[in-house]
Amino acid sequence: xxxxxxxxxxxxxxxxxxxxxxxxxxxxxxxxxxxxxxxxxxxxxxxxxxxxxxxxxxxxxxxxxxxxxxxxxxxxxxxxxxxxxxxxxxxxxxxxxxxxxxxxxxxxxxxxxxxxxxxxxxxxxxxxxxxxxxxxxxxxxxxxxxxxxxxxxxxxxxxxxxxxxxxxxxxxxxxxxxxxxxxxxxxxxxxxxxxxxxxxxxxxxxxxxxxxxxxxxxxxxxxxxxxxxxxxxxxxxxxxxxxxxxxx
Amino acid sequence: xxxxxxxxxxxxxxxxxxxxxxxxxxxxxxxxxxxxxxxxxxxxxxxxxxxxxxxxxxxxxxxxxxxxxxxxxxxxxxxxxxxxxxxxxxxxxxxxxxxxxxxxxxxxxxxxxxxxxxxxxxxxxxxxxxxxxxxxxxxxxxxxxxxxxxxxxxxxxxxxxxxxxxxxxxxxxxxxxxxxxxxxxxxxxxxxxxxxxxxxxxxxxxxxxxxxxxxxxxxxxxxxxxxxxxxxxxxxxxxxxxxxxxxxxxxxxxxxxxxxxxxx
Numbered sequence: 001x002x003x004x005x006x007x008x009x010x011x012x013x014x015x016x017x018x019x020x021x022x023x024x025x026x027x028x029x030x031x032x033x034x035x036x037x038x039x040x041x042x043x044x045x046x047x048x049x050x051x052x053x054x055x056x057x058x059x060x061x062x063x064x065x066x067x068x069x070x071x072x073x074x075x076x077x078x079x080x081x082x083x084x085x086x087x088x089x090x091x092x093x094x095x096x097x098x099x100x101x102x103x104x105x106x107x108x109x110x111x112x113x114x115x116x117x118x119x120x121x122x123x124x125x126x127x128x129x130x131x132x133x134x135x136x137x138x139x140x141x142x143x144x145x146x147x148x149x150x151x152x153x154x155x156x157x158x159x160x161x162x163x164x165x166x167x168x169x170x171x172x173x174x175x176x177x178x179x180x181x182x183x184x185x186x187x188x189x190x191x192x193x194x195x196x197x198x199x200x201x202x203x204x205x206x207x208x209x210x211x212x213x214x215x216x217x218x219x220x221x222x223x224x225x226x227x228x229x230x231x232x233x234x235x236x237x238x239x240x241x242x243x244x245x246x247x248x
Numbered sequence: 249x250x251x252x253x254x255x256x257x258x259x260x261x262x263x264x265x266x267x268x269x270x271x272x273x274x275x276x277x278x279x280x281x282x283x284x285x286x287x288x289x290x291x292x293x294x295x296x297x298x299x300x301x302x303x304x305x306x307x308x309x310x311x312x313x314x315x316x317x318x319x320x321x322x323x324x325x326x327x328x329x330x331x332x333x334x335x336x337x338x339x340x341x342x343x344x345x346x347x348x349x350x351x352x353x354x355x356x357x358x359x360x361x362x363x364x365x366x367x368x369x370x371x372x373x374x375x376x377x378x379x380x381x382x383x384x385x386x387x388x389x390x391x392x393x394x395x396x397x398x399x400x401x402x403x404x405x406x407x408x409x410x411x412x413x414x415x416x417x418x419x420x421x422x423x424x425x426x427x428x429x430x431x432x433x434x435x436x437x438x439x440x441x442x443x444x445x446x447x448x449x450x451x452x453x454x455x456x457x458x459x460x461x462x463x464x465x466x467x468x469x470x471x472x473x474x475x476x477x478x479x480x481x482x483x484x485x486x487x488x489x490x491x492x493x494x495x496x497x498x499x500x501x502x503x504x505x506x507x508x509x510x511x512x
Binding site for chain 1: 295298299300301302319320321323324328329331332334335336337338339343346347348350351352353379393
């Protein structure tokens with residue numbers, strides 16, 4: 001059994017054992033799907049946009065992955081507070097491996113959460129038009145999961161306690177979600193909005209999932225993939241560096 | 249052979265000097281007690297010896313290795329029971345042990361055998377599949393001690409290991425540590441506020457105050473030098489009777505000082 005595997009396994013066990021957390025993380029995405037999906041559905045249809053739920057579901061899948069993975073990344077702070085971080089940092093293993101195991105574990109959990117939302121959106125009426133693109137969808141989902149788990153870990157490595165968490169929630173996670181095109185189409189946006197959306201990494205994840213599932217990519221699937229892949233590499237490297245510098 | 253050796257070891261947090269140029273050495277097989285009032289610099293010293301904190305100055309050798317450049321060799325050499333809990337509450341007792349065994353790359357067979365042996369010893373074998381969050385404080389402590397011993401370290405760091413344990417468990421723990429000390433020649437570096445414990449088990453005692461070692465010697469030497477009858481009397485004579493401010497950590501300490509003396 002390797003270090004990476006045992007770190008990964010630990011994240012999964014923790015996820016599996018706290019059912020309340022699993023359920024809690026489903027609440028908001030389901031609420032969004034129902035309230036927005038059905039609430040705006042009629043207007044959207046009238047405006048000529050087609051089926052809103054069809055448009056919205058990929059965005060909400062990306063959202064659930066974003067939330068869960070950022071939360072998993074910041075679990076480093078809990079480990080610091082409950083002391084377990086010391087146990088891993090004092091062991092004769094490279095911190096890079098610990099970081100990789102952690103990130104993959106957190107990302108797997110977020111990925112599973114995304115699949116749950118995917119299934120729930122199908123129950124609510126989302127129709128997959130292109131089944132052959134499911135693997136591509138999963139690839140995009142996993143990339144977002146790794147990217148934001150690594151980002152969460154990087155941020156958490158510089159944080160001493162949970163007090164700054166609302167700050168991250170309101171000034172990072174929420175803007176990332178709302179300004180990503182998860183809720184609205186990217187056509188004919190005001191110029192400043194378009195710029196913001198294009199800076200936001202989640203936009204490429206949302207667009208990728210949407211493109212794969214419903215053939216409605218705005219930015220181009222290949223471009224989405226390249227942007228996400230490169231960003232994931234960069235953020236993981238920064239995260240590994242910051243994590244390796246933690247002192248407890 | 250000297251298993252722990254420091255020369256002018258120093259740690260500063262901003263302007264505050266937490267550990268002030270201390271030099272000492274601990275021999276193989278020795279039980280070395282490192283005593284001092286709250287905030288004296290004990291835990292900061294342990295964190296530097298165990299590669300968790302970068303010293304501001306001075307030299308350290310652990311088992312002949314340098315914690316700055318040969319981290320992994322140093323980390324293989326010691327086990328540690330931290331002052332505060334460091335278990336994963338969501339995992340079971342067995343999983344916590346297994347996790348540790350993998351981190352220290354113990355083979356599968358040895359792993360199983362030792363985990364069973366140690367969990368039986370700390371009397372947690374019957375509850376090995378329970379999540380640690382359901383354990384009492386004493387049980388968690390016992391599990392941490394078992395975990396610290398799992399990879400048969402040459403040096404065992406015990407940072408206030410018996411805090412919050414009942415006399416039975418304390419007794420039991422010391423019996424086992426002393427047994428390993430005798431049979432395997434395991435070196436023990438101990439901090440504690442229970443002076444009678446140090447009195448009973450320690451070969452040599454260092455007393456640290458305000459970041460400096462103020463006395464170092466055997467129990468007899470300390471008592472003789474202070475003309476007292478017990479370690480507690482000697483300790484109070486050396487460090488004074490004033491109550492020290494209790495501080496969460498050296499960093500908090502720094503903040504408090506910054507507020508009081510700095511930014512006016």
